[in-house]
Amino acid sequence: MPAEIGTVLVTRRFGDEENKQITSYEANGGYKIARAAMAKSPEEIVDQIKASNLRGRGGAGFPTGLKWSFVPKDATDVHLVVNCDESEPGTCKDRELVYWDPHLLIEGMIIAAHTLGAVHNYIYIRGEMMREYAVLVKAVEEAYARGYLGDKIMGMGNQACHITVHRGAGAYICGEETALLNSLEGLRGQPRLKPPFPAIKGLFGKPTVVNNVETLMNIPFIVDQGGQWFADLGVGRSGGTRTVCVSGHVEKPGVYELPMTITFRELIDDICGGVWKGRKFKGLIPGGTSMPPLDESEIDVPVEFDALMTDERIKPVEVTAGVNFDMGGGRELRTMAGSGGIVVFDDQTDVVALTSRIMGFYHHESCGQCTPCREGTGWMDKICKRLMNGEGKVGDVDLLGNIANGIAGNTICALGEAAAWPMMGFLTKFRSEFLAKEVIGKSEDGEGEAA
Numbered sequence: 001m002p003a004e005i006g007t008v009l010v011t012r013r014f015g016d017e018e019n020k021q022i023t024s025y026e027a028n029g030g031y032k033i034a035r036a037a038m039a040k041s042p043e044e045i046v047d048q049i050k051a052s053n054l055r056g057r058g059g060a061g062f063p064t065g066l067k068w069s070f071v072p073k074d075a076t077d078v079h080l081v082v083n084c085d086e087s088e089p090g091t092c093k094d095r096e097l098v099y100w101d102p103h104l105l106i107e108g109m110i111i112a113a114h115t116l117g118a119v120h121n122y123i124y125i126r127g128e129m130m131r132e133y134a135v136l137v138k139a140v141e142e143a144y145a146r147g148y149l150g151d152k153i154m155g156m157g158n159q160a161c162h163i164t165v166h167r168g169a170g171a172y173i174c175g176e177e178t179a180l181l182n183s184l185e186g187l188r189g190q191p192r193l194k195p196p197f198p199a200i201k202g203l204f205g206k207p208t209v210v211n212n213v214e215t216l217m218n219i220p221f222i223v224d225q226g227g228q229w230f231a232d233l234g235v236g237r238s239g240g241t242r243t244v245c246v247s248g249h250v251e252k253p254g255v256y257e258l259p260m261t262i263t264f265r266e267l268i269d270d271i272c273g274g275v276w277k278g279r280k281f282k283g284l285i286p287g288g289t290s291m292p293p294l295d296e297s298e299i300d301v302p303v304e305f306d307a308l309m310t311d312e313r314i315k316p317v318e319v320t321a322g323v324n325f326d327m328g329g330g331r332e333l334r335t336m337a338g339s340g341g342i343v344v345f346d347d348q349t350d351v352v353a354l355t356s357r358i359m360g361f362y363h364h365e366s367c368g369q370c371t372p373c374r375e376g377t378g379w380m381d382k383i384c385k386r387l388m389n390g391e392g393k394v395g396d397v398d399l400l401g402n403i404a405n406g407i408a409g410n411t412i413c414a415l416g417e418a419a420a421w422p423m424m425g426f427l428t429k430f431r432s433e434f435l436a437k438e439v440i441g442k443s444e445d446g447e448g449e450a451a
């Protein structure tokens with residue numbers, strides 16, 4: 001049976017200061033699943049995770065069981081790293097998850113570490129999240145004191161599991177897994193070329209699995225109740241529930257754990273109290289600002305991973321006449337579930353100003369290693385700003401499309417796409433608003449100038 005509204009796993013302790021303490025966590029069965037998992041073989045657990053259809057909640061939706069199986073079986077010195085950087089604009093679920101249920105994350109990590117044979121493990125948390133950092137440090141200390149972490153965990157002579165909580169300095173790019181690993185190693189937070197992938201050569205050159213906070217918090221439920229149970233909660237190839245964070249122009253913004261089957265329209269109207277101030281809906285960003293937007297005609301699609309990429313009701317992105325961007329696997333770019341950061345905007349929103357704000361962010365956060373991203377994000381930022389300020393030139397709209405097209409697929413990491421995809425999406429779905437600004441800004445003779 002697919003989950004219904006009100007079925008909650010990872011957010012079940014939200015709002016309860018008492019229940020997030022270790023005594024209360026234990027009293028409600030906490031750490032029993034990790035203890036039971038110690039008796040299971042890694043193969044058995046990986047099989048359950050694969051059967052569960054758990055997909056990474058960090059952005060790409062990659063199958064977690066498959067990712068774990070990439071670590072070579074005879075590997076030594078494996079590391080597990082939790083990505084708690086949560087830097088994607090519009091995304092604020094991981095900080096809440098960590099704050100309200102730190103022991104669920106630690107329990108998920110212990111099970112994952114046992115499965116991967118990982119001894120020295122890390123939680124990389126965004127520097128600004130001081131409140132959550134303090135909660136995590138306390139929870140890790142409590143887990144050490146109770147013997148859930150240490151050299152011989154749970155009284156077992158052959159099992160060691162250590163966790164270090166490490167604060168980043170607050171750079172968007174350090175959420176990208178290889179930049180994160182560089183930052184953990186004390187290097188400049190810049191992405192590495194792949195391959196080799198972290199599962200083969202990651203932290204300190206050793207096989208490493210990087211997983212998002214929410215991904216790992218689902219692990220105890222799967223190990224306890226079985227992969228099939230978790231798969232059945234979801235739909236198709238997406239198991240379990242989805243935690244989304246809704247912001248922008250709705251009456252009730254917030255972090256919500258929901259069935260995969262709920263549509264964006266239901267989410268806005270039934271969960272978030274509708275568009276604010278009695279205004280009309282104009283569009284939304286479905287999974288952090290790096291994802292192409294949806295307009296009013298496209299929001300009867302479920303929040304599930306595959307629907308966002310393949311549903312025929314979502315228009316494929318067309319950048320300039322005759323140019324379609326292919327996101328791989330032969331699919332034209334529609335959009336993706338991404339980080340779960342849903343940003344709703346009403347009918348009074350200036351889409352060009354919104355896009356300009358987004359491009360400014362990616363320009364600022366580009367690490368500068370690759371020319372298409374370093375220069376292209378800067379050009380898109382500059383052109384969007386001049387359009388927004390009424391100084392646009394004839395040809396600017398096509399120019400933006402061509403620049404975005406030149407970035408996507410031509411960079412070391414996906415920050416390039418994170419800037420190019422929304423640019424293409426906004427240009428396609430709200431093209432007339434960009435063209436209107438181009439006309440307003442053209443020179444008096446109507447010719448305009450080159451960029």
Ligand SMILES: Cc1cc2nc3c(=O)[nH]c(=O)nc-3n(C[C@H](O)[C@H](O)[C@H](O)COP(=O)(O)O)c2cc1C
Nearest residue numbers: 056057058083085086087175176177211212215414
């Ligand atoms: C520019 C950029 C920023 C990212 N930021 C985050 C982030 O803040 N948190 C996160 O979990 N994943 C982030 N990711 C995705 C990670 O690289 C990685 O895929 C993810 O942590 C894997 O975990 P999962 O398989 O559990 O989703 C980012 C990716 C890119 C390209």
Ligand code: SF4
Nearest residue numbers: 367369370373411413
């Ligand atoms: S795509 Fe951008 S952020 Fe990523 S490595 Fe290249 S320059 Fe750096």
